[in-house]
Each structure stands twice: as C-alpha cells, then as structure tokens.
Amino acid sequence: MTVGMTEGSDRISMAARLRNNFLTGLIICAPMTITIYLTWTFIHWADSWVKPYLPDRYNPEAYLKFAVPGTGLLIAILFITLVGFLGRNLIGRSIVSYSENILNRMPLVRTVYKSTKQIFETVLKEQGNSFKKVGLIEFPRAGTWALVFVSTDAKGEIAARLNQDGEEMVAVFLAPTPVPTAGFLMFVPRSKLMLLDMSPEEGVKLLISAGLVTPEYKPSVADAMAAFQDLAVDDPVEPPKRAGRS
Known part of the structure; x- marks a missing residue:
C-alpha cells in the first residue's frame, strides 16, 4: 500500500514539474515571440509604404539578389528627420x-x-505634461476606484463652464482593460484625483495585465512619516498611572 502511494505521489510530482516547466517556458517564449512578430510586421508595413515610391537607383534590392527588410523604415526616418531640420x-x-x-x-x-x-x-510637445502622471478616481460609483492617465488641465470653454465653483478641473483618460486603445475622456475636480507615484509605463502594464503585474512600490519618507503620525493618533499611548497610597 505504501509503495502504491509513493508511485502516485511521484507521478503527481512529475506532472507538476512538467506543468511548471511548460508555464516557465511560455512566460519566456511568448513575450519574445510576440515582440519579434510585431516588430517584423511593423518593418514590413513601413517597407510596403516607402519602397514602391523609391527609385531603383536608390533601392538596394535593385543591386542585390535578396530583399533587405527595414530599408523603407530607415528611409522614412531619414526623410522625416530631414523635413524637421528644414x-x-x-x-x-x-x-x-x-x-x-x-x-x-x-x-x-x-x-x-x-x-x-x-x-x-x-x-x-517636449515641455508638455500630457500622460506623464497616473492617478485614481472614484468610478463608476463612490468607493470603487479606476486607474486613469492625467492628460492636462481643463482649458477653453470647458474650463470656463466647469471652474465656476473655484475648483480646477483636470482632463483624464480612462482606458479599458486589457486593450487600452480606446476609452473615456473625463473631466474631474483636482481634489477628486489621487495621483500615484508609478510611471505611465507601469500603469499601462498594470492595466493590460488586469492587475496581475503590479509595480514595486517604495513609500517615500513623507509617506512613512504620515503613516506613523496616523498610527500614533489612532492608537495613542497612555501614560503609566502612578500607584496610589493604600
């Protein structure tokens, strides 16, 4: 009976090892494969737009017997840079x-x-602050929080109509999960916006992974002191009582 249980445990252990090895390999291979595929697709897309308009005298493929991927992308980058210089x-x-x-x-x-x-x-814009900050707002109701990317302060007619109470409004972008390619443009009071220390790249990772990839958080000295003060207020230490005379 003991031998049978040992063999069953060994089989379960071997299956668990194979599963863990497969998941580890998937974590390693999947991001690399997707990145290479997207990069290769983007290069071919750029080549398909530029190469048809490129004269044969400037096309390396006219002198070589094989295709040179990335030629169109390189020429497009050089052309855009030249236009910017001019x-x-x-x-x-x-x-x-x-x-x-x-x-x-x-x-x-x-x-x-x-x-x-x-x-x-x-x-x-080089000096702009668009999408350089990440924050939280209460959405869709009070008590539930949604991740947003701070765009800019409200301007123009929107600022004139919404800032009547004296509180500034901020434009934020609320992106869906897991594909943040579309979303909602919302104007919220600055006091209702909770800014976070994470970068926009970390916010995108958190959004795409549906909360599975959480960025590392190291509280600042000011946050640690504030937490210590809150703890001291919530749990005050009573002074020792002096023993009375009997």
Missing part, C-alpha cells in the same frame, strides 16, 4: 506656412489637418 529654418518655415495656407482653404481637408496637427502637437 522646418526649423527660415526657408523651411516659409514653405510650411505656404502649404498650411493652401490646406486651410480647403473646406474638408482643413478640418482634418487642424485636428490632426493639434493632436500631434499636444502629444509630442
């Missing part, structure tokens, strides 16, 4: 201004161009 001098700014005047005269095109330009200027 756009920072006087002649380049004049050309860009003239092109913008032409686009602004087209009824449908000007709306798309202005909206797209405003989005890129806001997101790629």
Whole structure:
C-alpha cells in the first residue's frame, strides 16, 4: 500500500514539474515571440509604404539578389528627420506656412489637418505634461476606484463652464482593460484625483495585465512619516498611572 502511494505521489510530482516547466517556458517564449512578430510586421508595413515610391537607383534590392527588410523604415526616418531640420529654418518655415495656407482653404481637408496637427502637437510637445502622471478616481460609483492617465488641465470653454465653483478641473483618460486603445475622456475636480507615484509605463502594464503585474512600490519618507503620525493618533499611548497610597 505504501509503495502504491509513493508511485502516485511521484507521478503527481512529475506532472507538476512538467506543468511548471511548460508555464516557465511560455512566460519566456511568448513575450519574445510576440515582440519579434510585431516588430517584423511593423518593418514590413513601413517597407510596403516607402519602397514602391523609391527609385531603383536608390533601392538596394535593385543591386542585390535578396530583399533587405527595414530599408523603407530607415528611409522614412531619414526623410522625416530631414523635413524637421528644414522646418526649423527660415526657408523651411516659409514653405510650411505656404502649404498650411493652401490646406486651410480647403473646406474638408482643413478640418482634418487642424485636428490632426493639434493632436500631434499636444502629444509630442517636449515641455508638455500630457500622460506623464497616473492617478485614481472614484468610478463608476463612490468607493470603487479606476486607474486613469492625467492628460492636462481643463482649458477653453470647458474650463470656463466647469471652474465656476473655484475648483480646477483636470482632463483624464480612462482606458479599458486589457486593450487600452480606446476609452473615456473625463473631466474631474483636482481634489477628486489621487495621483500615484508609478510611471505611465507601469500603469499601462498594470492595466493590460488586469492587475496581475503590479509595480514595486517604495513609500517615500513623507509617506512613512504620515503613516506613523496616523498610527500614533489612532492608537495613542497612555501614560503609566502612578500607584496610589493604600
């Protein structure tokens, strides 16, 4: 009877080891495979957009007998960098201004161009604070908290209409789980927003993993002192009582 139990335990142990080894291998291989696949797909997508417009004299594949992946992506990066360099001098700014005047005269095109330009200027602005902070708001009801990315302070008409009580409003982006490609733009009072110390990258990881990948948290000295003060207030130490005379 003991021998049978030992053999059954060995089988269970062997099955558990195989399962653990498989899960460990999956954790190692899956992220690497997905990353390589997405990178390779993006390179081919960029090549398919650039190579058809590339003259044969500048195309390395015209001289080689094999395809060179990444040529289109490299040329696109160089071209965008060159346009940015030219756009920072006087002649380049004049050309860009003239092109913008032409686009602004087209009824449908000007709306798309202005909206797209405003989005890129806001997101790629070097000194901007867009999506550099992560916070929590009570959503969808009081007592439950949702992770949000802080966009910017409310401006324009929204600020004029919502800041009537004297409290500033903040624009936040509430992304769904596990694919944060769409979500809700919400305006909340600054006092209702709880800012976190985690970076936006850590917030995205927490969001995509549905809370499974939690970033490491090291409380600051101020937080530790505040927690100690709260503990001292909640549990005050009573002074020892002096024994009375009998």
